[in-house]
Amino acid sequence: MTRALDPATITLDGIQLIEASAGTGKTYTITQLFIRLLVEKNLEIENILVATFTEAATSELRDRIRSKLREALEVFEHGGSTDPFFKSLLERVDAKKALTAIDLALESYDLAAIHTIHGFYKRILSENAFESGVPFDSEIVKNMDPLIEEVVNDFWVARVYDEDLLIVKYLREQKLSPKALKKLAKKIRERSEADILPERAELPAMPDPEDREAAYRECRRLWLEETEAVKAILLAENTDLHRNKYRLTSLEKWFTELDGFFEADTCSAFELPGNFYKFTPAGLDDGLKPKAKEAGAEPPSHPFFEACEHLDEETRTLCDALDSRVLELKQELSDAVRAELPRRMRERGLMGFDDILRDLDQALQGDRGTRLAETICGHYHAALIDEFQDTDPVQYRIFQTIQAVGKLPVFFIGDPKQAIYSFRGADIFAYLDAVADAGDNINTMKTNWRSDPELVGAINTLFGTRENPFRLEAISYQEVSAADQRKNELTIDSHNASGIDIIRFDCEKEAQQGKAKISGPNANDRIARQLCSSISSLLEKDTLLDGRKVRAGDIAVLVRTSPQARDVQEALRNVNIPSVVSGGGNIFHTPELHELYLWLQAITDPSNDGKLRAALSTSLLGLNAARIDSLENDEHAWDQWI
Structure with a gap:
């Protein structure tokens, strides 16, 4: 059960989960909690950890907290405020002591522990190298792509170059290139704790490709020799086939596809035409009219249909065996990435952000973990974790372990609806673990201060009328109300614009x-x-x-x-x-940069007519073919362009 958040009265102990939808004043609330920790918990500014996920968000938090401290300084100097938060605070704390705490915080603001998540973890490892067991001189690598590409390319050479040509051909048809495997390797790297499914199994025996080739040749022979007979059967007016499943227009299209497929003497592709199943006895049986089927009707019969079924079976048998080998290849890649990448990084004294997480997590779970957690708690006495929905299980376990040792007040602030966005690194189950740990300490921010009432109402309607809108019962949609401050009001022909317009293509x-x-x-x-x-x-x-x-x-x-x-x-x-x-x-992949490149090539080599013509044809200079042709016949004009 969640309750509406009141930043002025929320308890400053234990784990507190604050659910904050977009526009509900999350950053403002963090600044208020920061003030309370200073004046009510008597913490010094360097003892309050504030962590978020990006450098930009860190910079904004730093500015906003400093601004709030200055506002608090004025409030406690004058002893009064119309702000409900400060009014409540003045009733509970000694204004003189609070003024001293705020003044000291501003004087020592450079010591404020406001970091990115990775920045905080890196600081912990570097300041506690002995307890964590991490080398002092490790270099942090922000871009892991070159190293991942190196491992993947080496894996490809070692594993694929000497592979059977049939498998190499299948990999090519499945578009499994080193580039594609690099994308997979990055996901494996990012999800270091994830289990690879399915589990490894014994590879099935590899069928003889000639069996499929023979099935193809027979099927092709029958199609070329019996095309008209097959068409007559399927196009017959008096048929038990359901014409919604075997439309005449569809059949003509499928016949054309078969003509193209059977052009080659050999079966060069692994994939059969999209509607090939329709020509098998099983497919034809599925296509019978229900009443005809009930009456015991048999599907149309012809040796070609039997041959299609045989080719379909041989194709599935071969492709299943090849798919098993592709899966084995991906599992071997996973092993290589998880073993070889860390080894190469250790050899070169490098660490990625994921290594920072892994090493700190392992250190906290290891023999000296309790001592390390106590050391961290000795420095940080409270924590405010912004954008918490973006954490993964490892990140959450780190905070959970530290909090459990020091019993610190920890505030996890975020939007549970965004915990479904795995592309940002979020993990829904890390969020659900935090919900379980917070127990009754779940608070919701109920007022949207940013959006127009029409938009807020539309979003409430869109999500509120759907049962289980996020496909997980543990995450429900919490309606918010609009503050109705009417900022950036949009009107069309003197009427307020609707909150949401949905355009549907019929x-x-x-x-x-x-x-x-x-x-x-x-x-x-x-x-x-x-x-x-x-x-x-x-x-x-x-x-x-x-x-x-x-x-x-x-x-x-x-x-x-x-x-x-x-x-x-x-x-x-x-x-x-x-x-x-x-x-x-990537700006270097834009058409504008390509044109600029052509332009610069012409500038650096003006005697090259080809480069000059290419530059003149760009949209930057805008000459068409006729104009360029006329220039080539006008030496003076050509020289002017040069």
Whole structure:
């Protein structure tokens, strides 16, 4: 059972879990708790640990806490405040002693223990090298990609180069390249404690590929010789086949796919055509009309259908055996990453952020763990952990172990809804462990101070009407209310804008209208064009933000991937709406940098006509083919460009 948080009265003992949705004043609450720990627990500023996940968040917390201390100094100097938090504090503490504590905290603010999580762990290891058993001179590596790539490439050479050609071909078809294995290796590295499933099993015997090849040749022979007979059976008007499953238009498409598949003398691909099963006796049996099946009807029969089933079985047998070997390869990669990467790092005196976590965790669980925890507790007497939902089991176990030894007040502050975002490193079960440890000490921040009431209401409706919206009963949606401060109020044609507009593409209706099927590539294009249309409408209508006309810079577009961001930017550029892409991508992979590269090549080698033509054709200079051609026939104009 959760209760509404009151920062002025929440107990300053034990483990306290504070659930804070976006915009509910999480950082403000941290500053208030920091003040209380100073004046009520009589802690010195260096004894209060404040930890969060990014350098930017650390910098913001440092500034906000300093600002709150200055505000507190004025309050305790003058002995009065209209702020409910300070009014409550003045009633409980000695103002003179509190003033002294705040003044001292400001004077020694450089000692404030406000760190990133990894920064805090690194400090612990370096200050307690003997207890932790970690070398003094280890170098921290922020980017592990080059080392991971080195291990993966060496693994690929040692493991794959001498592999059977059939398996190498299968790896290629499955797009399992060193680049793909590098992505897998990074995940293995990040989840060092995760079990690899399924567990290793004895590899099945490798079938003779010639068996499948023979099945293919027979199937191909029958198709080439009996095409018209097979088509006549399946296209017959008087058939027991269900035409919703064997539509005439679909059959024509499937016939074309078979024509393409059987063009080759040998079966070069491991994958059969997508609807190949429809031509097997089992597939045809599944396609019978229910009433016909009840009446004992048999599916259409032809030797080609039997041959298709034989080829399907041989293909599955071969691919199952190959899949087992691919799985074995991935498991061997996991072993290599978990053994070889740490070994190479130790040899070179390197540590990654994950190594810091692992080493501190192992030190705390080891023989000298209690002594190390006591040493840490001797320095830090309370902790405020921001963005707690981003912790993983190892990080939580570290804080849990330290807290258990020192019985420190520890505040875990975060948004449980974001604990589902594993791409940020969050682990839902680490959060649930904290819920169990907190017991009745679970507090919720109920008021959103940032968003408009319409948006807050829309989010409450969207999630509140769904049972089990996060697919885990342990995490429910806690409604919040809006402070109704009406900041950044948006109106369209003199009416308040709705909190959420959902645009749905009616794929079935569009298909009936003969429009192209919405799939991956064209879906991105459709969405980008729809976004452009919506943004253009906002900019053209009588749309006001706090009474002024909306500008392009007021609008943000959030996408999942960098390519999607570039697609949207290109669509906006086509309708002359300026935009800037921030975050996510590598600037050296952008079209603009490629064009700049061509430009610089021409500048450094102006006598090279080819490089000069390439530079002139870029959007930076904007000459078309006809203009460039005319320049080449005009020596004076050509020299001017050079």
